[in-house]
Amino acid sequence: MSAFRRRTLSLLVLVVIAIPALRVLTAGASPAPARPSLAPTHLYIMFIPGLCGWPTTDCHGNTNARARAQATFHLLRAALSGAHVAYSALYYSYNPRRSTYTAGDTRQAIARSVAALEQQLRPVAARDRSAVFDLACYSLGGVVAANWAVTDGRRPAPRGLLPRVHSIITFDSPVRGIASPFYPLVTRFVGGAVWSDLRSSSPVIRAITAFGDAWWRTAGHLHTVANRADKLVPPVDALLGRQKIVSDGQCPVDFLTLRLCHGAVMADAPLARFVACHWVTSSQQCVVTPTPTASPTPIPPTATPTETPTTTPTPSATATPTPTTTPTPSSGPPPPPAP
Numbered sequence: 001m002s003a004f005r006r007r008t009l010s011l012l013v014l015v016v017i018a019i020p021a022l023r024v025l026t027a028g029a030s031p032a033p034a035r036p037s038l039a040p041t042h043l044y045i046m047f048i049p050g051l052c053g054w055p056t057t058d059c060h061g062n063t064n065a066r067a068r069a070q071a072t073f074h075l076l077r078a079a080l081s082g083a084h085v086a087y088s089a090l091y092y093s094y095n096p097r098r099s100t101y102t103a104g105d106t107r108q109a110i111a112r113s114v115a116a117l118e119q120q121l122r123p124v125a126a127r128d129r130s131a132v133f134d135l136a137c138y139s140l141g142g143v144v145a146a147n148w149a150v151t152d153g154r155r156p157a158p159r160g161l162l163p164r165v166h167s168i169i170t171f172d173s174p175v176r177g178i179a180s181p182f183y184p185l186v187t188r189f190v191g192g193a194v195w196s197d198l199r200s201s202s203p204v205i206r207a208i209t210a211f212g213d214a215w216w217r218t219a220g221h222l223h224t225v226a227n228r229a230d231k232l233v234p235p236v237d238a239l240l241g242r243q244k245i246v247s248d249g250q251c252p253v254d255f256l257t258l259r260l261c262h263g264a265v266m267a268d269a270p271l272a273r274f275v276a277c278h279w280v281t282s283s284q285q286c287v288v289t290p291t292p293t294a295s296p297t298p299i300p301p302t303a304t305p306t307e308t309p310t311t312t313p314t315p316s317a318t319a320t321p322t323p324t325t326t327p328t329p330s331s332g333p334p335p336p337p338a339p
Contacts, residue, residue: 041086042130043166045280046121047073048092050139050173050263051194052103062100065093072138075269079276083286087134092141096120106140107192110204113144118152118161125161133161134280135168138266139233142173142224143198146208146240149220162219167279171225171265174198174233175240177205200237209240216241223279225271229261242279246271 047069052059059068069091070077080087094105096116106113125131135145145168153162177200197204216222222241226234229249239245248264248271265271277286 041088042128043085043087043132043134044090044124044128045080045087045134045136046090046092046117047077048117048135048137048141048145049073050106050141052101052106059103059106062102065099065101066091072266073136075266075272076136076275079269079272080280082273083276083281085276085281087280090120090124092117092120104192107194109193110144110147110197113140113194114148114151117144117148121161125164131164133165135165136275136280137168137170137173139172139174139263140194140198142168142170142175143204143208145170146173146175146220146222147204149222150207150211162221165221167221167223169223169225169275169279170238172227172230172233172238172262173224174237175205175208175222175224176200176237177202177209178233178237213241223275225265225275227261227265229264231258231260232262244271244274 049069049072052063077089093099093101094108094113094116095101096119121133124133137145149162149165149168152160153165154160157163178198179200196202199205211220220241223244224239224241225244225246226238228235228245228247229251230238235245246265246268248268249261251259251261251264273286
């Protein structure tokens, strides 16, 4: 047998041996995981309004969850837009099976409202594995979010979604329960199981306050806003975690002949800007770069006229120089309010 044929036969034998070996080596390898479909942004803000049934409420019959949340948080949404915060909006419904809800749905036991929040967050988290959530809450909505954080949100990984929450932001929310002297009067007009859950001694509130300020500032990511003028939910009932107190006393008669000022914070534009710039995103995103002022066009120097000699020069009056106005640079928009 020639040397060429021997080399060819040897190569064929090696190929026959190598192919089964490669199959064995690759048999245990798993296919590359499919990349999850990505949203335009991984930040999702869930807007959670408060109770329906207030005398000046915006709830009538079947209330559209999206429209009501947009109306409740219109100033915060405008501030987020002005700060160029990229996010996907989610609108909480007290009835998770529908995009509308009734006043009675908001008065249900808080445990049912908490379950509704979990049902609306979980599909988003499953669809976008990089999702991060902010919960923007008004009044009752803040109690729902806070109780969710210490119950469903704290489930062992990977079920619990609290580690994927960036901020829980509450406006006038009785996260410590309602102890106002107006509480019995209000419950006579606006009933429902929710009022039992809002007592400071209820299991719902105790579950929230069992975690101290330090936990809420770190693991709980809670930021609370309270209004000194709020007679229904004063600061002592509304502050937990990171805190901000305002004085928004310009409010109309909102309950019988009383000015409770509950909800006046939602009409506070500087407050909305502070929340957007400090609690939702970095303050750097809210600093609008001032438009540079165009430098004035320099006037070319005037050529000095050639003097004509005369026998007797006539003294001429010295011309008064025209004062040049120094251009004032534009000041730009004011900085965001201090925390």
